Amino acid sequence: MVFPDRVLVTLVHLRTGLTHEALGVIYEVGSSTIGRAISEIRPLLAARGFAVPDRPGLRLRTLENVFAYAAAENVTLRIDGTETQVSRPQAHRPERRAFVSGKRKQNTIKTTTISDHQGRTLWSGATRPGRMHDQTAVRTEGIAEQSRQYPAVKAEVDEGYRGLANEFPGQVSAPPRKPKGIGNPPLTERYGWREMRRRQSSRRICVEHANAEHRQWRPLQRYTGRREEYAEPHRAIASLVSDKAAQRASRHKPTADLVLVCTTPC
Numbered sequence: 325m326v327f328p329d330r331v332l333v334t335l336v337h338l339r340t341g342l343t344h345e346a347l348g349v350i351y352e353v354g355s356s357t358i359g360r361a362i363s364e365i366r367p368l369l370a371a372r373g374f375a376v377p378d379r380p381g382l383r384l385r386t387l388e389n390v391f392a393y394a395a396a397e398n399v400t401l402r403i404d405g406t407e408t409q410v411s412r413p414q415a416h417r418p419e420r421r422a423f424v425s426g427k428r429k430q431n432t433i434k435t436t437t438i439s440d441h442q443g444r445t446l447w448s449g450a451t452r453p454g455r456m457h458d459q460t461a462v463r464t465e466g467i468a469e470q471s472r473q474y475p476a477v478k479a480e481v482d483e484g485y486r487g488l489a490n491e492f493p494g495q496v497s498a499p500p501r502k503p504k505g506i507g508n509p510p511l512t513e514r515y516g517w518r519e520m521r522r523r524q525s526s527r528r529i530c531v532e533h534a535n536a537e538h539r540q541w542r543p544l545q546r547y548t549g550r551r552e553e554y555a556e557p558h559r560a561i562a563s564l565v566s567d568k569a570a571q572r573a574s575r576h577k578p579t580a581d582l583v584l585v586c587t588t589p590c
Contacts (some may be wrong), residue, residue, distance in 0.1 A: 325394040331365055333358055335344070337358075338561055339542065341543050345363075366415070366560050373452075373568040391470040398476075400480060401438050401478070402443075402481075402528050402534075403434070403436065403437070403467075403485065404482060405436050405583065406535040407428055409546045409547070410431050422453040422454075425455060433452070433547070435448060435461075436461055436462045436536055438531070441484050443533040445537075448538070450477035451467055451555040451558065458484035462488075479495060479496050480497050482498070498524075499521050537565050538562055538565055541561045543557050545582035
């Protein structure tokens with residue numbers, strides 16, 4: 325297969341989840357040829373990193389790159405974890421229970437997504453078994469060290485990152501705790517607490533939209549491949565989604581001529 329066909333085959337496989345046999349029928353080649361094409365192109369997509377809006381030549385590949393970019397551009401990060409269902413490990417394997425998610429009660433793999441205020445993916449990784457806590461998964465990637473290195477970078481998180489918010493109260497914003505008191509707290513305090521949670525949730529919801537955009541790709545709805553290979557297709561898909569978001573941002577950005585026309589008096 326020529327290179328453009330190998331790229332198209334890989335994109336179709338990532339988008340729709342079609343099997344190698346089905347793609348082989350479409351392209352009139354053997355399933356082994358399709359498998360080789362995907363194994364060659366998918367690592368290249370996964371290694372590209374994540375596109376940055378308004379910066380065509382800049383790609384974010386590591387968590388350190390994300391924090392450096394956020395510090396330079398004064399971007400408030402949105403952090404959230406997501407889980408993808410995977411096949412159940414065979415019986416009597418030592419890591420069998422490690423993939424059982426306490427929240428979803430399924431065998432899953434957990435990843436962490438970081439976006440900006442418009443829900444554009446800046447980074448997605450920290451691939452860990454589903455039983456691991458959201459905060460533990462991202463801590464193993466060194467987020468605490470990056471927060472100390474870049475004290476000006478702020479982030480919005482959900483309740484799963486409460487410990488991170490307690491460690492960095494001036495940088496990481498988590499939902500406010502419910503007011504304490506003997507019996508039920510006063511009505512004004514309860515309404516104030518709900519309003520604060522609503523506002524914090526509205527600032528953080530964009531990263532959940534980014535995760536939802538990832539899940540539009542079939543392999544991230546339910547991954548049927550080998551669990552050890554999940555990180556590569558996930559990063560490839562997230563990288564492609566970030567490219568799409570950057571393209572949308574560039575299309576919607578007004579040109580200099582349009583701005584001049586709008587600001588010139590009639």
